[in-house]
Structures are given as C-alpha cells and as structure tokens.
Amino acid sequence: MIVGVPKEIKNNESRVGMTPAGVFELVKNNHAVYVQSGAGEGSGFFDEDYQQVGATILNTIQEIYAISEMIVKVKEPIAEEYPLVKKGQIVFTYFHFASSEALTKAMINSGATCIAYETVEDEDGTLPLLTPMSEVAGRMAIQQGAKYLEKPKKGRGVLLGGVPGVAPGKVLVLGAGTVGIQAAKMAAGLGAHVTILDVNMKRLRYVNDVMPSHVVTEFSNEFNIRKHIKTHDLIIGGVLIKGAKAPKLISEEMLSDMRPGTVIVDVAVDQGGCIETTKPTTHEDPTYIINDVVHYCVANMPGAVPYTSTVALTNVTLPYVLKLANMGWRSACNLDKSLSKGLNIVEGEIVYKEITEAFNLEPVLV
Numbered sequence: 001m002i003v004g005v006p007k008e009i010k011n012n013e014s015r016v017g018m019t020p021a022g023v024f025e026l027v028k029n030n031h032a033v034y035v036q037s038g039a040g041e042g043s044g045f046f047d048e049d050y051q052q053v054g055a056t057i058l059n060t061i062q063e064i065y066a067i068s069e070m071i072v073k074v075k076e077p078i079a080e081e082y083p084l085v086k087k088g089q090i091v092f093t094y095f096h097f098a099s100s101e102a103l104t105k106a107m108i109n110s111g112a113t114c115i116a117y118e119t120v121e122d123e124d125g126t127l128p129l130l131t132p133m134s135e136v137a138g139r140m141a142i143q144q145g146a147k148y149l150e151k152p153k154k155g156r157g158v159l160l161g162g163v164p165g166v167a168p169g170k171v172l173v174l175g176a177g178t179v180g181i182q183a184a185k186m187a188a189g190l191g192a193h194v195t196i197l198d199v200n201m202k203r204l205r206y207v208n209d210v211m212p213s214h215v216v217t218e219f220s221n222e223f224n225i226r227k228h229i230k231t232h233d234l235i236i237g238g239v240l241i242k243g244a245k246a247p248k249l250i251s252e253e254m255l256s257d258m259r260p261g262t263v264i265v266d267v268a269v270d271q272g273g274c275i276e277t278t279k280p281t282t283h284e285d286p287t288y289i290i291n292d293v294v295h296y297c298v299a300n301m302p303g304a305v306p307y308t309s310t311v312a313l314t315n316v317t318l319p320y321v322l323k324l325a326n327m328g329w330r331s332a333c334n335l336d337k338s339l340s341k342g343l344n345i346v347e348g349e350i351v352y353k354e355i356t357e358a359f360n361l362e363p364v365l366v
C-alpha cells in the first residue's frame with residue numbers, strides 16, 4: 001500500500017503520525033511510505049531520518065494526499081485539508097467527529113474511509129489509542145503543578161518533596177483512572193504526600209496495592225473533597241464519566257476554603273472540567289487566578305512534549321497501521337474487532353452511532 005504522512009497544520013500541533021521506526025516496519029512489509037518534508041521536525045525527527053529507513057520525502061501536503069492510499073496523521077483534517085482527502089482513501093487519525101459538523105460533512109463528501117483513533121476500543125471497553133495521551137497528561141500534571149506552586153508563579157511557595165525537617169507538599173488527585181494514577185505516581189516519586197479519590201472501589205483497591213504508603217486512597221464524595229481541599233497544595237482533576245461531561249466536584253464557593261496559592265491542574269478540562277471555575281487555556285497562557293487559587297487548564301497538555309507524545313502515540317497506532325496496510329481496511333476490521341470500532345465513516349457513509357446521533361442522521365451498517 002502507498003502510505004502518506006503529512007505535516008500537521010493545525011495550530012500548535014508539533015506531533016507527527018509516524019516516526020522513522022514506523023516507516024522502517026512498513027517498508028520491511030513492502031509498502032511505500034511518503035513523508036512530507038519537515039513533518040517530523042516538531043517531534044525531533046528529520047527528513048534524513050525518514051529517508052534512511054526508506055521513506056520518500058515530498059515537498060507539499062497536496063502531493064502527499066494525491067499519491068497516498070492511506071493517510072496516517074495525528075489531528076483531524078482542518079478546512080484547508082478537506083479538498084485534499086479523496087475517494088477510496090483511508091484516513092487514520094484522531095477525528096472527534098461529534099464535535100464538528102463541518103468536518104463530518106467534508107469527510108462524507110470526500111468518499112474516504114475514516115478510522116478514528118479515539119473510538120478504537122478493546123473488549124474491556126478501554127480506548128487503547130487514547131490511553132497514552134492520558135498517561136502523558138497525568139505525569140505532566142505534576143510537573144506543571146510543581147512549577148506553578150512556586151512563588152514567582154503565584155503559587156504557595158511549596159516544594160512538593162519538602163526537605164529534611166520540612167514536611168512534603170500535599171497532592172489531592174480526583175479520579176484514579178489513567179490520568180490519576182500517573183499523576184499520583186509522579187507526585188509520590190517526588191516525595192509528596194498524595195491523597196487519591198475515586199468512586200470505583202476496584203480502582204482504589206488497585207492503587208492501594210501498587211502504590212507506596214504515602215499514597216492514601218479515599219472514596220470520592222463531597223464530604224471528603226471539602227475536607228481535603230483545605231490542606232492540600234496541589235489538586236489534580238482526572239475524573240471521567242464515559243461519553244458525558246465531567247462532574248463538577250469542586251464548586252466556585254469551595255475555592256474560599258483553599259489556602260491562597262493552592263494550584264489546580266484540571267486535566268479533565270477537555271470534557272468541561274471537574275472544577276466549576278475551569279475554563280480551557282493554552283500553552284501560551286496556561287493559567288489564571290480566581291480567589292487566589294491558580295488554575296491550569298490546558299486542553300491539549302501532550303502538545304507541549306511532542307517527542308514523548310509522538311513516540312507514545314505511534315507505539316500504539318503502528319500495529320493497526322500495519323494491519324490496515326497489509327490487509328486493507330475491510331479484512332483488517334473483519335479480523336480485529338477493536339480496530340473495527342474505529343470505523344466512523346466508510347466511503348462517504350457514517351457508520352458510527354454517536355456521530356449520527358450528534359447530527360440527527362441515519363447510520364448505515366457495514
């Protein structure tokens with residue numbers, strides 16, 4: 001198959017859909033890979049790195065779309081790319097169709113087959129192509145939180161690990177899912193005292209089994225949250241109710257119970273956030289202050305560490321890319337039920353229920 005890797009043109013997106021390791025595997029399997037010049041630069045991969053493993057470099061995005069049977073990228077195509085997507089082409093990337101009718105219509109009109117990373121789903125209901133980004137965001141939440149706890153950043157002036165003779169900082173983690181566990185692990189590694197809350201006892205049992213004793217689990221309810229926000233320096237929002245807006249666990253009124261300089265990192269901002277005062281921010285201007293509480297609410301945290309994020313993402317996408325290239329989408333999806341859940345639009349027809357519901361359209365069965 002002819003596989004194309006365009007440069008991402010969405011604002012502030014430095015990740016790339018394939019690393020040289022991916023090109024190496026595809027070429028080994030007798031596929032041809034075309035990479036747009038400069039596509040990997042933001043993630044630290046240069047044209048020569050791709051050429052060395054057998055990719056052909058093309059100068060323009062138009063050439064990449066024109067020649068490729070399958071496009072592998074990171075973000076959904078943006079308006080400039082809509083006319084480039086062609087009939088019969090496979091596009092494998094994050095789409096988030098339900099949030100954009102314009103994108104959905106453009107992809108229907110293109111006649112392409114769109115396989116969305118975010119809906120590829122394992123038998124146990126987990127989303128294997130979203131997990132790595134939650135892992136990145138969870139770990140980063142502590143790195144960012146520690147920075148904003150510094151006095152010049154308007155934080156309390158607390159060093160998370162403490163020093164001999166001074167107690168460590170306290171981190172409250174809301175949600176013991178992927179984000180929450182990774183955040184707890186990083187905070188514990190720095191020597192902070194960690195309290196992690198969830199409503200799922202299985203998750204709390206797991207955390208209790210695997211974490212050191214300075215990571216304490218408690219059931220998530222308003223009473224416990226109200227108690228802990230008074231004494232914790234850094235609060236991480238990592239809750240998710242699948243397919244729904246995040247529950248608001250901390251109201252605006254509760255901010256007055258926090259000490260001045262407390263830092264909130266609401267990772268769940270992309271689902272509306274679990275703090276009432278959360279509003280999305282960007283890497284250029286990541287924080288704002290309400291009631292002396294620093295809020296960090298960047299909606300695409302992994303974008304700040306494109307090298308790690310690209311490698312983490314492509315590690316999990318590559319096995320699917322290989323299946324699609326080796327077998328074509330029909331056989332690959334027939335054989336792999338997880339991958340078949342990624343089918344959102346097939347040759348111009350929506351096949352994913354949630355998208356049809358979002359736009360009141362009729363689904364088509366494949």
Ligand SMILES: NC(=O)c1ccc[n+]([C@@H]2O[C@H](COP(=O)([O-])OP(=O)(O)OC[C@H]3O[C@@H](n4cnc5c(N)ncnc54)[C@H](O)[C@@H]3O)[C@@H](O)[C@H]2O)c1
Nearest residue numbers: 133134137175177178179198200220239240268299300301
């Ligand atoms: N900002 C970013 O850049 C970024 C990056 C990756 C993920 N995210 C977001 O982070 C959020 C968490 O993702 P995840 O992968 O960890 O999800 P997950 O499903 O692995 O974990 C969510 C956890 O929240 C728990 N939960 C639900 N209701 C709760 C409540 N009332 N109190 C406490 N816990 C509760 C669930 O039981 C679950 O354990 C999602 O909204 C995700 O989209 C944001």
